[in-house]
Amino acid sequence: MRIPVSWLVQQLELTEDYRDLSAQQVADAFVRVGMEVEEVSELGPVTGRVVVGRVAEIEELTEFKKPIRFCTVEIGEPEDPDDAEPETTQVICGATNFVEGDLVVVALPGAVLPGGFAISERKTYGRVSRGMICSARELGLGDEHAGILVLPTGEEAAPGDDAIELLGLTDSVIELSLTPDRGYCFSLRGLARELACALDVRLIDPAAIDVPVAEGESVPVTVTDPQACPRFVVRRVTGVDPTAPTPWWIRRRLMLAGIRSISLAVDITNYVMLELGQPMHAYDTGRLRGGLTIRRAEPGEKLVTLDDVERALDPDDILVCDESGPIGLAGVMGGASTEVRAESTDIVLEAAIWDPASIARAVRRHKLPSEASKRFERVVDPALPPAALERAARLLREYGEGSIHPGRTDVGNPTLPEPVVMPMDLPDRVAGIRYQRGVTVSRLQQIGCQVDIGTAEDGTPVVTAVPPSWRADLNQPADLVEEVLRLQGYETIPSVLPAAPAGSGLTAAQRRRRRVSRSLAEHGYVEVLPFPFVSGAVWDAFGLAPDDARRRTVKVLNPLEAERAELATTLLPGLLEAVSRNVSRGARDLSLFHIGQVVLPRAEQVPMPEVGVADRPSDADIATLKAALPNQPVHVAVVLTGNRQPPGWWGPGEPASWADAVQAARLVADAAGVELTVEKGDLPPWHPGRCARLSVGGFPVGHAGELHPKVVEALGLPQRTCAMELDLDLLPLVERRPVPSVSPYPPVLLDVALVVDAEVPAAELTRTLRGGGGDLLEDLSLFDVFTGEQIGEGKRSLAYSLRFRAPDRTLTVEEATAARDTAVAAAAERHGAALRG
Incomplete structure (x- = not known):
């Protein structure tokens, strides 16, 4: 969410301490209340003479391949009071989106624009250009660069006025990364409320406007699925001047928020969305056929959206329809058939509340993310539509010379948050600190809760808080506690480490794992954390038999990658992939290791029981849960390729061999304090003639050696790649705390x-x-x-x-x-x- 700092500050009644509030202070305040600030960017800097100019004359230079114009621009009053001619300058410009009489922004020689772009007088295209007519992007106001910036007529600006002050080029833009539960913060209203809480100042709520009682319906509306559309409100504005320009202050705020200006009606709906957080849509009344119906799509229906793409609709899609059929994909994008166009004078404004899950599915299904759907997915204030419509209608009346139709259609009865009862001292007990009296009540009132103080049956004080309509995430006492602690400041919560009870510490298995890891690292192996999921195709590359137990895996229901939907039964696939990746990036001599769990499902898997969360599971339930889980032993594995000893002045390098893989197993055994037996083995993916079976106490615990050439070829590995894998959990735990016995006698x-x-x-x-x-x-x-x-x-x-x-x-x-x-x-x-x- 991007928003100008000046717009935020205007919604606060600042005290003397914050009269000169800087952008960095605003960012710090947001951080204090738990919000993540992505970036604070200052506009500009713009220096030198940058003024408003009026285009007096345009000469088209037709001898060039692309459009080139030589413009005479009025940039101020006459230098001599007795001279009737205004001050002018001549500028070469390639943009064509302005005409004679338009107000533009001119950077004169000596000015420096954002990015250190210095303006000077220069000869080009056979003319002398004394300045530059600027676009919004060249001034740092946005990314729009299709043409130069044309100021709307009617603005209180005249040729020669300081454009830096007029355009607010000394402002800053703050960008925040908002979590899904903070849907109300996708608006100026929500962000200003958070800032007011952080600074302990009063908020000027832009939604606090008088909404008149509706005098009848505006447009007939029928909602067939109240769950899909809890509320649908429309308001009609007639007699809108289609040629009326969008006021500069609205265009500027839209540009700084990253939204392109289109037309007055569309710009106003976007502006109200940014201001209040309520997405809106505008229809051309003359293109509507009868009343509106909100329903789910029927099989086979199609809709041409505003981007002129015909979309096949899904029965899960929510539609806005008239008698002609679908005219909009609810909460995502409107239809082209009822689009507000350049000649539209009669407009129907819509503000609705949609089911967040349905909107999220529609966005992903049709690949149509938008600013509106971003807000609907995160829950929009259900009490906001009438105020948002009134705000938009009044802006259209003021700047588009329209008339507000007295009727308003309001269908639906959305669910509002339920009261939450919480012990008064619960925030104190959770934070481990005693807050001042009244903190809990004042903080809950700051976020918009209606608070009553009462007494529980046992005589303890309790707080009953009715969350505001825009905070659907406040459902339980823990949510209220989080708000109190967040606004008081997490830094006020004492950080005290609990005392470790006697006899605690690392278990014997944990100490052994650390010894093994340290031993391998000390002998030149580098630890990696490979991807724990594998593709079924890797078992074919390993040459495993169809009945090999390693092929029996646990499937992931919602994998991160569709082709890797199995949990690994061995550490080798991930390690070998790491080798392949490093070799492709220029590495040649590799010695990698990993200690991690593998997942070995049982031959007869016990179904996972359904256990409730109301009470603690019984011992029988816990035993059933454990029996349903697959075995997850800890393995250690290494892979080697290239030279184990590098070449140098001391002689040629020593290539890694099967013996190095066996030696790695001996290192593990020595660190674990067990005696390892090495015997000839035969197990894919190792070479049958260069494979060792590793045993402890006569029980096999792993294998080591050189990989089979076919495996090396199938996985794209270097020749003679070697590997070792050993089941660490199969090794007996040996407490290695002996006093060294050193003989004083010679050998x-x-x-x-x-x-x-x-x-x-x-x-x-x-x-x-x-x-x-x-x-x-x-x-x-x-x-x-x-x-x-x-x-x-x-x-x-x-x-x-x-x-x-x-x-x-x-x-x-x-x-x-x-x-x-x-x-x-x-x-x-x-x-x-x-x-x-």
Whole structure:
């Protein structure tokens, strides 16, 4: 909502403290009462001589491809009092929307327009142009740039008058972002009321006008669906001068609010909409056929709207009809058949209240958002139509020389807000502060409530507030509390953190999750938050079998994206999409991780029960609710592509491989305090020959390795992309708070190289050596794998480094060697290993 600050200030009875109220002070006041200010923009700045001019002569220059005019413009009284000729200037102009005698705005040499546009005398098109005739956009008044700004005749302006003062170019425009529950703020009336509350000054209500009693009907009206149209009011104005221009002050306010001036009748309806918040529509009475009927559309009906588009109507659409059929799409756009035109002198003004949900659906169905529908969607004051019509009719009478028809048709009985009873001290208890006596009553009266003070049965004081007609959102005591706290200022509410009870803090699972996240980040992985919804097509790209459990997903009823309507059963789709996006933007070496929930529906899903909100659900209801929810375990996953170690002066880079994905799983296991077993695995979307199954305590918890080439190709990923995913909730919770045990005695380091069949997994050989080494074996690591003729076909050599240490003494070489020989003997017995010569 855009509105000039000067217009807002005119609706307030400002005290001495606010006589020189600035635009920034207005913005700060709005923020204090909980409204979001998008922008405060000052018009201009415009400096130098910018004056009103009268076009005295126009010479058409026809030798150019586009229209060019050489204009003589009167810009002031004669410099010499004895001279009868006024001061003039000559200007080159390409606009054609003005004629001789029109009043225009002229920027003379030396003036500077908004954007730093300096005006100077210059020669162009074979003439010397001494100034510029300005458009509204060039003056900063709006976006209209189809032609220059022509001031209406009859304005108290003469050639040579200061246009900066006349046009109000020192004004400011404030733009606010309004929430849907603040529909009344889509008007000067509503915003001025909020500003009056913020500044504690009196509001001059523009809707507080005397509405005379109707003397009969204006136009017969029939409403067939009172729910669709709770109120429909029309007023007729005759004898309107169709050539009467819109007054400049109305045009200016419309332009600054972002609305284009069209004609006097249309401009007045738009102006009243901005002023009071009541959208209106004008009909040419001569084009109406009989009375008006408000009804829902019938199948097959069509309507040509004001934009000359024929629209197929839906049975849910609300229509305004006469005897010829539909003449308007209610609350959205009028019909072309009854449009007010340049020759219209007899006008019927309509102000109605429409069902907000129906208007919202019609706007989306026909893709026709408008200023009127924006207000109807957010609820319009049902008591406002008669006052709005009276205001518009009087403006037409004043500026269009029309006559107001004595009749007025008012059909409908809209529902007004019900009284709300609230304990007097409820705002104090909610805010945790004792407000001064009378604050609650005064704040509720400020927003328009009628307030009575009484006593409840238990003797406690209560407030009975009847909300104003424009506040349909005030339905319960909590709504009244919010208004009192909002207007008193949220900053007055004390902010006190509650004391943490003893024994509280992070759970063991939360601490483990943080350790895992920190460990991966410390080893170069970057955490991302991928999209949690997936498309069913991703399972085909993964090569999953039709009966794979990961294909059984939970469907989202109202997805953000229609093609992604399933909750993910694995973290890999989102991570791989992040890889693809980053690679497309130039990244090459990626190490990403994510810790999050997946959704695993049960094989036999329990239907979700319907539980009321009047009372607390029973234990049986809660148990049924939990049984109906799908499993949502926490997984951790990583993806790698490109170089794990970058190249540099130290040597070539080290590309990421399946071993890095396995190592990421080991990092997770180490942070969780569990021992991970790595075995050969086979699970899509991993490559069957480069996939490891991850187990803890003999129970599988995840997989790691290189993705299948077909998956990489289908998803557009770099070659040799690797991934790991592990179910974090399957890992046993281990409280890792041990005191480190450090032996003061030196270790004994020994190496051993064993020749085994190539099919023997290195992980199994490692476990055998670890078990055979006994308690003295502190650590072992595989540091070399060798194949070749020297060890025979089908064989490979695995070289290990073993570290032995005793906790209570200096270990001898003989003891370490004996432990090593025991480990080698166990490997020979179980895997046929032999020492490499």
